[in-house]
Amino acid sequence: MRLRPTPVLLLFCSLLLSVSGRFVVEKNSLTVLAPSSLVGRHDSAIGNFGAPDYGGSMVLDVKVPAKDDVHGCKPFPADYFKRTSHKANPTVALLDRGECYFALKVWNAQNAGAACVLVADDRTEPLITMDSPEEDEEAATYIDDISIPSALIEKSFGDKLKEELAKKTTVTVKLDWSESLPHPDENVEYELWTSSNDECGPKCDTQINFIKKFKGAAQLLEKGGYTTFTPHYITWYCSDSSMETEQCRTQCINHGRYCVPDPDHDFAKGYQGKDVVMENLRQLCVFKVGNASGKPWVWWDYVSDFHIRCPMRENKYNQDCAEKVIESLGLPVKEVRNCMGDPDVDEENKHLKAEQVAQVGQGERGDVTILPTLIINDRQYRGKLDKSTVLGAICSGFREGTDPPVCLDEDMQTNECLVNNGGCWKNDEANVTACKDTFRGRICECPVVQGVQFQGDGYTYCEAIGPARCSINNGGCWKETRHGQTFSACHPSHMKGCDCPPGFRGDGKLHCEDINECAEKSACQCAECNCKDKWGGYDCACKGNLLYIKEQDTCIGKGIGSSFWNMLFIVLVIIAVMSLAGYVIYRHRLRAYMDTEIRAIMAQYMPLDEENDDDDIRQPLRADI
Structure with missing residues (x-):
């Protein structure tokens, strides 16, 4: 993201960029190999996206598109720039500046098979660095996928190339990045200018993802003593005339000395610029405390974990969350706090003051005005923040023959x-x-x-x-x-x-x-109870000849209980005997009744013995003759 005031800050004119903005264009060498009329060396400005081949070179044949497509703002036909045969050189597309953003030109050429892109300037001026502006929201969808290098060439040189190509002449060039970065010794010094703000759009997402993915390689290089890494953070400051404004008080610390624009461009809500300044300072102090203990690489752990655990979108971007991350990494929170100092005092913070000084360019290095910015051996890196591309650039910064093993092993992995x-x-x-x-x-x-x-x-x-x-x-x-x-x-x-x-x-x-149920009077509380606590429970005994019933938490007499059961047994026996006797009597009476009824019925059909006897009595007496 470019360091420029937000619309709100421009309105109030309350913040000033702390540096003058001296920008240095990083260049690579371009040599024409054919035709002989153009043979020679020329400068080209490395694009600030894509994948420059640091430490390497490419031999390419130049191809210019048809007149209607010279700007490359529209997609080309498939394989338009693809090499004609496996013996031919890869193709570099020569496009004109203008009509659309640089990144879109390169993206369209890459999709059509180009191995590289040269953009010819449309005006006579010193070379500039091609970049994708923040307002180009469409570029955010593809800029991280640009995987080829690109460079800007001067208008006069571009015109000569196009004149030869118009004659159907084969133009072959060599692009060389071997001297784009200094490589004086066996140690590479590099620094990353970044910010803890995670809600600034695609630029923030790019730098967060890069830190997560590059962390393993960075720590391996640092632990092996191959590199010296330093993180940096850009700060702004308030002018004297605006020091007491509400904007300066909410976006700055140390009485307007160190500021960052409001993350969401709204002073009334959300996080404020001073929140970002404080987290930037905390991350800087994590590095310094880790470095003092011989573990400067812990910065990579902290920053990557902080973005995962304490994002702004979840309202966790605060001191409490940050210090939990610090503790989880075994760093002393107190030392980090002491390093940060008091943000409310009216005096300079030595660490943030040093950052303001460091962002001003020295020697061949320009001022740092864009975030994120990677500087290797005091030379600004151009290209996308991609693990393999950046690692290649760092490896090109070692003196020949001193390359660490990681630079020779593409499958580097750390546990x-x-x-x-x-x-x-x-x-x-x-x-x-x-x-x-x-x-x-x-x-x-x-x-x-x-x-x-x-x-x-x-x-x-x-x-x-x-x-x-x-x-x-x-x-x-x-x-x-x-x-x-x-x-x-x-x-x-x-x-x-x-x-x-x-x-x-x-x-x-x-x-x-263990709960002491006896002491807390939660059990065994009847008048006759005697409570004794034990681990995981209690014992309850009753006084005298009583029995404890746990469910009712009460004591009952053992004798009364025995008499009751005896009495109940006797009653049951008596009831059983009476029931049996009643049943016997009932059966006897029923049988006698049935016999009588049966006799009465049978008497209607045949005389019984008793009835015959009666007839004999009723007949008159007669004498035998």
Whole structure:
């Protein structure tokens, strides 16, 4: 992002850029190899995007498009600039300046098969650096995907090339970046000018992604003693006439000496410029404290983790979140605070003052006026912030024969989890860690272990969830054994969380404390009760010949209970006997009744013995003759 006042700041004219803006154009060498009439060396200005081949060179055949397409502002036909055969040289597209932004010209040529782009100036002037302005929102969708180099050439040289090409002459050139960066010795010094602001659009996203991806390579180079890295942050200052304005008070610290424009261009809400200044200063002090302890590379860990854990869009961009990141990396928070100093005092901050001085160009290096800016061996790097491209540029800064192994190995990889567990969560008892090493650097991600899923932020905590969680380190819950008894706060029936078992209280994770039910009068409180506390519970005894009933928390007499049961037994026996007797009587009477009824019915059809006897009595007496 270009360092220029926001519209609001321009309106109030309250902030001034702290440097004069002396800009140095970085150049590479362009040599015409054919035809003989043009043979010679010329300068070209390296584009501020794409992938310059630092330390290398390219031999190319020049091709100019048809008259209607000389500016390259419209897409070319597919393979328009592709080499004609495998024996031919790759093609460099020669386009005219004007009509559209530089980046769009290069993007269209790349899509049509060009290996490089030369843009001929349309006016007679010193060379400038081609860049993509902030207002070109469309470029944000493709500029990071531009993977070819580009350069601007002077109008007079461009005209000569086009004259020869109009004659159907083959024009061959050599682009050489081998001397674009100084390479005096076996140590490369480089610095990155950046900002902690993460809500400035594509430019912020580019620098954040670069820091994350380049971190592993940067730390490997630094730990091996091959490079010396220094981060920097640009600051502005308020003019004397505007020192007491509301704008200066909200966007600056140390009474207007160090300022940054409001991140969201709104003084009334959101984060303010002074919030960004303070975080920039904190990041600078993280580097200085780490450097003093022999670990300057910790800056890469802090900045990448800060952007992940403390983004503005989630309202976590603050001191509390920042210091948690510092603690997770094993840095002393107090030393970082002392380094930052008091932002409210009316005096200079030595670290921010040094930054203002450093951003002014010295020697062949120009002023730093664009963020992000990478400077290698005191020469400003041109090209996109891409891991392999930047690494190639740094490697070109070593004296020949002193290249470290990493410059010869494209598959460089570091295991960041081996040092301080990468700043991620870890449970030593269960040997479970959230640190996962990848080619692009470590990530802090809660793992799956033995079928048990852990969930959390990966930095400060991971928690086991699911039915099997108690099998690994007891689910991270409290557990203790005494006198052969074991109590646990992990319940397999619960998906997550730790709850102290009955008889205990606490957080369930670090501790569960035995409850003294007797002292707290929460149990065994009847008049006849005698309470005795024990670990995880209590014993309750009753005075005299009484029996304790736990469910009712009461005592009852043992004798009364026995008589009651005896009486109940006797009553039941009597009831059973009476029931049996009644049943016998009932059966006897029923049978007698049935016999009588049967006899009455049968008497209607046949005389019974008794009836015959009666008839005989009723007949008159007669004498036998």
